[in-house]
Amino acid sequence: MNKTALITGITGQDGSYLSEFLLDKGYEVYGLIRRSSSPNLSRIAHISDRVKLLSGDLTDQTSLDGALRMAEPDEIYNLAAQSFVATSWNQPTLTADINGVGFVRLLEAVRHSGREIRVYQASSSEMFGMVEESPQNEDTKFHPRSPYACAKAFSHHTAVNYRESYNMFVCSGILFNHESPRRGLEFVTRKITDGVARIYHQRASKLMLGNLEVKRDWGYAGDYVRAMWLMLQQDKPEDFVIATGENHTVKEFAKLAFEQVGLDWKKYVAVDPQFFRPAEVTQLCGDASKAKRVLGWKPEVGFQQLVTMMVEADMERVARQIHHSSP
Ligand code: NAP
Ligand code: G4F
Numbered sequence: 001m002n003k004t005a006l007i008t009g010i011t012g013q014d015g016s017y018l019s020e021f022l023l024d025k026g027y028e029v030y031g032l033i034r035r036s037s038s039p040n041l042s043r044i045a046h047i048s049d050r051v052k053l054l055s056g057d058l059t060d061q062t063s064l065d066g067a068l069r070m071a072e073p074d075e076i077y078n079l080a081a082q083s084f085v086a087t088s089w090n091q092p093t094l095t096a097d098i099n100g101v102g103f104v105r106l107l108e109a110v111r112h113s114g115r116e117i118r119v120y121q122a123s124s125s126e127m128f129g130m131v132e133e134s135p136q137n138e139d140t141k142f143h144p145r146s147p148y149a150c151a152k153a154f155s156h157h158t159a160v161n162y163r164e165s166y167n168m169f170v171c172s173g174i175l176f177n178h179e180s181p182r183r184g185l186e187f188v189t190r191k192i193t194d195g196v197a198r199i200y201h202q203r204a205s206k207l208m209l210g211n212l213e214v215k216r217d218w219g220y221a222g223d224y225v226r227a228m229w230l231m232l233q234q235d236k237p238e239d240f241v242i243a244t245g246e247n248h249t250v251k252e253f254a255k256l257a258f259e260q261v262g263l264d265w266k267k268y269v270a271v272d273p274q275f276f277r278p279a280e281v282t283q284l285c286g287d288a289s290k291a292k293r294v295l296g297w298k299p300e301v302g303f304q305q306l307v308t309m310m311v312e313a314d315m316e317r318v319a320r321q322i323h324h325s326s327p
Contacts, residue, residue, distance in 0.1 A: 002026045002027060002028055003026075003027050003028070003074040003075060004027065004028040004029075004030065004071060004072060004073045004074050004075075005022050005027045005028070005029055005030065005073055005074065005075045005076070005077060006030045006031070006032065006054075006067060006068070006071045006073040006075075006076045006077070007019060007022075007029065007030070007031045007032070007076075007077045007079060008031075008032040008056075008058060008076070008077070008078050008079055008080035008106070009032075009077075009078070009079030009080035009081065009122070010029075010031025010032065010033060010044060010051065010053070010079075011031070011033055011040055011041060011043060011044060012043070012079060012080075012083070012184075013043065013180060013182045013183050013184065013221055014079050014122070014178075014221055014224070014225055014228075015031065015043070015044070015077075015079050016043035016044050016047075016182055017180070017182070017221050017222050017224075017225045018077055018079065018225040018228060018229070019031065019044060019047055019051055020047060021222075021225050021226060021229060022229065023047060023050050023051070025229070028052070029050070029051045029052070030051070030052045030053075030054055030067070030070070030071035030073065031044070031051050031052070031053050031054070032053075032054055032055075032056045032057075032063075032064075032067050032080065033053050033054070033055060033056070034055070034056065034057045035055060035057070043182050052071075054066075054067045054070055054071065058080050058097075058098050058102030058103075058105060058106065059097050059098060059101075059102060059105075060105075061105045061108070061109070064105050064106055064109040065109045065112070065113075067109075068109050068110065068113045068115075068117075069113070072115065073115075073117055074116075074117065074118065075117065075118045075119075075120070075232050076106065076110065076117055076118070076119045076120065077120045077122075077228055078103055078106055078119065078120060078121050078122060079122045080098065080102065081098055081099045081102075081122065081152075082094060082095045082098045082099060082148070083148075083184075084148075084184070084186055084187070085126060085146050085148045085149070085277070086186075086275075086277060087148075088146050088147040088148035088149075088151070089146065089147060089277070089278055092147035095147050095148055095151050096147065096150070096151045096154070098151075099148065099151035099152055099154075099155060100150075100151035100152075100154040100155050100158075102155075103121060103155035103158055103159075104155075104158055106119070107119065107158065107159075107162050107168070107170070110168065111162075111166060111168065116169070117169075118169040118170075118171075118232045118237070119159075119168065119169065119170045119171070120171050120173060120228050120231060120232055121155055121156070121158075121159045121170060121171065121172045121173070122173060122175065122228075123152055123155065123156045123159070123172040123173060123174045123175070123239075124148075124149065124152045124174065124175060125174060125175065125176040125177070125217070125241075125243070125284050125286060126144065126145070126146065126148060126149040126152060126281060126284075127142040127144055127149055127152050127153045127156060127174065128140055128141075128142060128143065128281075128284060129142065129143040129144045129145035129146075129149055129281050130143040130145055130281070130282075131143070131281075131283060131284065134283065134285050135217075135243070135245060135285040135286055135287035136241065136243075136284065136285065136286055136287060137241055137286075137287040137289070137290065138174065138239050138240065138241055138290055142156075145279040145280065145281050146277070146278075146279065146281075149281075155172075156172045156174070156239075159171070159172040159239070160172070160239070163237055168237075169232075169236075169237045170237055171231040171232060171234075171237045171238060171239065171240070172239040172240075173227060173228055173231055173239070173240055173242055174239060174240065174241045174242065174286075175224055175227075175242045175243075176216070176217040176218075176219065176241070176242065176243035176244070176284060176285075176286040177189075177216045177217060177218045177219070177284070178218070178219045178220060178221040178223070178224040178242075179218055179219075179220065179221060179306060179310065180220060180221040180222060180306075180309070180310070181309065181310055181313030181314070182221070183221070183310070188209065188210075188250055188253070189218060189253060189306075189310060190310065190314075191207075191209070192207065192209070192250075192253055192254050192257050193257055193307075193310040193311045193313075193314045194314050194318075195207035195268075196257045196258055196260070196261055196263070196311055196314065196315075197261075197311070197314035197315045197317070197318040197319075198318055199263065199268050200261045200263065200315065200318075201315075201318050201319065201322055203318065203322070205268070206268055206269075206270055207254075207268050207269050207270070208270055208271070208272040208275065209250065209254070209269055209270075209271060209272070209275055210250075210271065210272065210273075210274075210275025210276045210277070211250065211271075211275075211276055211277075211280060212249065212250045212251040212254070212269070212271065213249055213250070213251065213282070214249065214250055214280060214281070214282050214283065215247040215248060215249050215282065215283040215284065215285070216247060216248065216250075216283075216284055217243045217244055217245070217246060217247045217284050217285045217286050218244070218247075218248065218253070218303060218306060219242075219243065219244045219299050219301070219306070220299065220300070220301035220305075220306050220309075222301070223299045223300050223301055224242055224299075226297065227240065227242045227291060227295060227297045230291075230295040230296070230297055231295065234294070234295070238294070240288075240290055240291045240294070240295065241286045241287060241288050241290065241291065242286070242288055242291055242297070243285070243286020243287070243288045244286070244288075244299050244302075244303070245285065245286060245287060245288060246285070246303060247283060247284065247285040248303060251265075253307060254269055256303075256304065256307045257307050257310070257311050260307065260308060260311040260312075261311065261315065
């Protein structure tokens with residue numbers, strides 16, 4: 001019999017790729033969406049007739065209990081979050097409520113449902129923060145550097161605690177940065193590729209960024225959702241680091257992205273202190289050897305391919321917008 005999955009955060013980058021992946025595997029897919037005054041389904045528009053949407057919010061226990069009753073899922077993927085690190089300093093309690101306590105609400109809904117449900121928690125490499133060693137693996141100590149990372153560390157420990165307290169099947173995927181043409185425009189990779197396309201098409205003249213020297217381990221979101229599913233197919237619940245094992249500076253990303261369209265990044269990129277963070281995570285690089293060994297997972301898309309894919313998608317999108325707006 002086909003399995004049923006419930007995805008929180010289905011309207012986000014990862015939610016859209018995971019939905020496609022699970023539909024291809026024959027799953028019945030339910031997604032939790034929060035109320036919005038305007039439509040917010042663009043990332044899942046192409047599969048809207050194949051997923052079932054339920055109204056709910058991680059800050060509201062009743063809606064989570066109801067969603068579980070409606071969907072009766074075999075697996076839950078908790079991808080919903082206030083996911084932008086910079087915003088977490090301005091909205092620390094909301095971030096803690098959604099990313100931290102929200103996961104407790106979801107686990108309580110699972111616990112009281114009386115059903116055997118496997119749960120995936122979207123943990124983050126941000127938990128490593130001011131890194132103690134490089135590359136980081138499942139045993140590396142956490143040193144969170146933002147309200148976002150503190151909330152994610154809380155929910156990571158909660159996943160472990162519910163496993164140990166109630167013998168529940170809960171996996172925490174410690175994912176390093178993963179990007180795609182569906183990445184939100186506020187994140188640095190997409191901000192750069194969107195900026196490249198707008199500058200190339202003469203819709204902008206400058207791209208203002210923050211710290212250009214920080215390093216991230218950037219992979220492709222389509223590869224990373226496969227790892228989420230693999231974690232829930234194992235005999236026992238465990239935690240896994242998912243990463244490429246390579247890191248690059250923001251400057252390198254920008255240089256490659258501008259080169260892709262024949263432009264010199266130095267002529268267009270300027271630094272604006274407003275994009276610096278109160279506490280920075282200067283470098284992240286993951287060691288995914290456990291995932292490779294136990295899950296048989298490895299990334300398929302490399303750094304250069306990722307940059308090319310994102311620049312090409314934004315170039316096409318901006319060209320289309322110009323075409324549609326011309327008289
Ligand atoms: P995203 O594009 O920002 O998507 C976040 C999703 O969460 C959206 O669907 C959003 O709904 C939903 N959401 C926000 N607040 C909610 C609430 N109170 N109740 C219910 N839904 C809510 O994020 P993503 O990049 O796909 O990331 C998915 C998850 O992985 C997040 O938990 C993120 O923190 C974590 N993560 C991401 C990365 C990465 O590099 N992408 C790495 C490590 C961990 P709306 O559309 O209504 O806003
Ligand atoms: O793209 P970012 O905003 O992503 P960040 O903070 O690494 O967080 C992302 O990855 C985490 C996994 O490690 C996820 F958990 C989280 O949900 C999110 O998906 O920033 C990357 C780096 C930062 O060091 C930032 O200071 O780029 C630097 N940066 C430099 N200029 C900038 C900018 N970031 C943004 N957003 N905008 C800039 O102009």
